[in-house]
Amino acid sequence: MRRVMHSIIAAALVAAPLAAAANPYLAKPGETSVSIKIATCAIAGGFVHLYAAVDNNLFEKYGLKVEHVGIRGSSPSLAALAPDEVQFLYCSGDATTPGLASGIDAKLVGVLLVGQPWVLLAHKDVRKPEDLKGKAIGVSRPGQLTYRLAKAFVKRFNMENDVQIRPVGEGQVDGYKAMVAGIVQACQVTPPLDVQGKKDGFNVVFNMNDLDPLAIYSSLHTNSKMLRERPAIVQKVVAAMAEAIYFVEKNPDRAKVSMGRALKLTDSDSLQSAYDAYAKALINRRLVIPANAVAENVEVAREAGVTVKRKPDEIFDNSFAEHLEKSGFLKELWGDLPRGK
Numbered sequence: 001m002r003r004v005m006h007s008i009i010a011a012a013l014v015a016a017p018l019a020a021a022a023n024p025y026l027a028k029p030g031e032t033s034v035s036i037k038i039a040t041c042a043i044a045g046g047f048v049h050l051y052a053a054v055d056n057n058l059f060e061k062y063g064l065k066v067e068h069v070g071i072r073g074s075s076p077s078l079a080a081l082a083p084d085e086v087q088f089l090y091c092s093g094d095a096t097t098p099g100l101a102s103g104i105d106a107k108l109v110g111v112l113l114v115g116q117p118w119v120l121l122a123h124k125d126v127r128k129p130e131d132l133k134g135k136a137i138g139v140s141r142p143g144q145l146t147y148r149l150a151k152a153f154v155k156r157f158n159m160e161n162d163v164q165i166r167p168v169g170e171g172q173v174d175g176y177k178a179m180v181a182g183i184v185q186a187c188q189v190t191p192p193l194d195v196q197g198k199k200d201g202f203n204v205v206f207n208m209n210d211l212d213p214l215a216i217y218s219s220l221h222t223n224s225k226m227l228r229e230r231p232a233i234v235q236k237v238v239a240a241m242a243e244a245i246y247f248v249e250k251n252p253d254r255a256k257v258s259m260g261r262a263l264k265l266t267d268s269d270s271l272q273s274a275y276d277a278y279a280k281a282l283i284n285r286r287l288v289i290p291a292n293a294v295a296e297n298v299e300v301a302r303e304a305g306v307t308v309k310r311k312p313d314e315i316f317d318n319s320f321a322e323h324l325e326k327s328g329f330l331k332e333l334w335g336d337l338p339r340g341k
Helices: 002-022 045-055 074-081 093-101 145-156 172-180 193-199 224-229 231-250 252-263 268-281 291-303 319-326 329-334
Strands: 034-040 064-070 088-092 107-111 119-122 136-139 164-167 186-189 203-207 218-222
Touching (some): 002 329, 074 093, 145 186, 193 203, 224 231
Parallel strands (some): 034 064, 136 186
16 A cells, blocks of 8 residues: 555656646746736727636736736727836737837737627618618727728628718727717627617627638737846736636636626626627637738738838737747646647
């Protein structure tokens, strides 16, 4: 029996370093916590992984003390990130690409959601895209994401001269209010606002993911100071966000609580709609940023009048996401390497 126990203990001692090696990003015993600020550029269901990570103390195990800062809009958020007022930004990569391409000091270092969660919501008399002829779609400012998607939508259906694209505010709530007021007849929303729209009698007439299935949605950004002076902290944050994907998938009820708290939402149907979109449909477990999508976004920004000062490969860094696989972290987390995106 003693010999058997010695064998078990020996096996445990051998296995322990292997487990630790598979997650080399965890805080070591006695390691001092590092305080950082992570900003979000909106209040959105697509940020559920960050909400859940903060609420459930996922960052602490990596030796990080995170303060979540809310900033409205991609441009103001990048303006805070560049001078290191915040060290990380969680925002749609599609929305930030024009700013990054124009020379703002920041880079994408991981993307958790790939694809477009936006749908086109319209008045009850609009049942298909062609029914929008002679009507207006409410969007954010020219050059912003919903504006660019609306332009691509009318081009797809050859309605560039038949549908008005009308700026009505900064976010999807402004667009929704404009549609309710009859100022426009359609707008773009993301889950869970699509559920409320259906309850209010509106129709979902198009899924914007059909326009751009490789869209870069919820993405982690940092600045050159962090990349230059504290790359190990960047790696830890990327690892923590990768674990957040696992946590949200395995703990749907806790994830929905975090999302509901952030969105001030209690409706179960709306929370489930958001969870299905952001915890299942668009998930990118590897966090690797699709280079072709970045390049396409830069060209779209150029065509929209942005003065492009940086090449596509100068505004993203995949080394941190790629290290998750090289280190064995992803295999240890999921039990096997995630397939696909």
